[in-house]
Amino acid sequence: MDKLAIGVDIGGTNTVFGFVNKEGEILYQNSIKTQTHEKVEDFIKELVSEIDKEKAKFEKEYEIIGMGVGAPNSNFYTGTIEDAANLRWKGKIEFTKIFSRHYKFPMFLTNDANAAAIGEMVFGGAKGMKNFIVVTLGTGLGSGIVVNGELLYGHDGFAGELGHVVVKTKGRKCGCGRKGCLETYVSATGVVRTVYELLASSNVASDLRDIPFNKLDAKSVFEAASLGDEIAIETFKLTGKKLGIALADVIAITSPEAIFLFGGLARAGKILFNQVNSYMEKSVMNTFKNKVTILPSGITDNAAVLGAAAMAWKETEK
Numbered sequence: 305m306d307k308l309a310i311g312v313d314i315g316g317t318n319t320v321f322g323f324v325n326k327e328g329e330i331l332y333q334n335s336i337k338t339q340t341h342e343k344v345e346d347f348i349k350e351l352v353s354e355i356d357k358e359k360a361k362f363e364k365e366y367e368i369i370g371m372g373v374g375a376p377n378s379n380f381y382t383g384t385i386e387d388a389a390n391l392r393w394k395g396k397i398e399f400t401k402i403f404s405r406h407y408k409f410p411m412f413l414t415n416d417a418n419a420a421a422i423g424e425m426v427f428g429g430a431k432g433m434k435n436f437i438v439v440t441l442g443t444g445l446g447s448g449i450v451v452n453g454e455l456l457y458g459h460d461g462f463a464g465e466l467g468h469v470v471v472k473t474k475g476r477k478c479g480c481g482r483k484g485c486l487e488t489y490v491s492a493t494g495v496v497r498t499v500y501e502l503l504a505s506s507n508v509a510s511d512l513r514d515i516p517f518n519k520l521d522a523k524s525v526f527e528a529a530s531l532g533d534e535i536a537i538e539t540f541k542l543t544g545k546k547l548g549i550a551l552a553d554v555i556a557i558t559s560p561e562a563i564f565l566f567g568g569l570a571r572a573g574k575i576l577f578n579q580v581n582s583y584m585e586k587s588v589m590n591t592f593k594n595k596v597t598i599l600p601s602g603i604t605d606n607a608a609v610l611g612a613a614a615m616a617w618k619e620t621e622k
Contacts, residue, residue, distance in 0.1 A: 307367045310323055311613030312351070312609070312612050313373075313609050315416075316376075317337070317339070318336070319336050319347075320334070321354070322613065323366075333606065336351060347393075348399075369620050370410040370619065371410075372419065372612035374608055374612040376391060376415060377391075379413070379460070379461035380461050381460070383401060384396050384413075385397040385413075412615050417438065418457075420440050420448055420607060420608070421448025421450055422448070422455060422615045423607055424448075424602060427603060429599055434452055435451055435452065435559065436560045436563065437564070438566055439547075440566050441492070441567040443492055445467030445494075447467065449464045456558075466554060467485060467486050468486070469553075471485070471549070486550050492569050495569065499520065502535050502539060506535070510534065512525065522569055537575075543579070544577075548587060551580065551588075552583075555589075563596060563597070564599050565580070565600060566600075566601035580598055584596070
């Protein structure tokens, strides 16, 4: 009997799930709203109900080997979600314990960036690599670090928070409560903050000045940069510089073969990648120069679901 894994991605707005075969093909995908229920138990009941509608059909031909779940602020070791800023359920949520009551197959939970790294290793551009990093560039900045073929979790399950490395003392206020974290400069929201700082400190003409405060986003900045807008180009230069220097530091610690940039901001392509690579090479120790490649993710569609399912495949095969 052929086998399938279930991948679940819990986002701030939507929760997406899919049934994925060993080749990384999603045979079915659907979603529910994440924030509808006040109690996490009621959210899980709705999710289980939707999964079971299709699970019953697939079980006639396939064996379900396990489920992987990607969620913010989640802990692989404990199966808990802890004080996720963009979820309504606060405190320490025993997510896997509650969810597992509904299923007999094994279940694994990790944060979305770690899931992306596992997806890259199993289904994406990191196939065959033992040492690499995935940096997710979305509303915030996440990272998954793979060393000797294994994801780096640390002693408590929360290792790999590159987005919360301080890159400027007394810098921008971060959602984590500290100041100057990398994600306040290198993320979709960080890009917008940089634009406003540049607009305020310069008289340079820019089409970005015509966009209302609550309408400006990273995509608008990328489009303006593509048309030669000076403020937009300078924004990506500063963004790439911050990320490139930070990556040079992390290279000295983990010595990866490649670093994959993933997420909405990574779609800026060469405008961002060239700056990141340039500043990384300028900043890195001589020992590591010209050894690490900056690459786009090898997974272009449904990456979050594939990453979560990849975790189930990888862990059950152990």
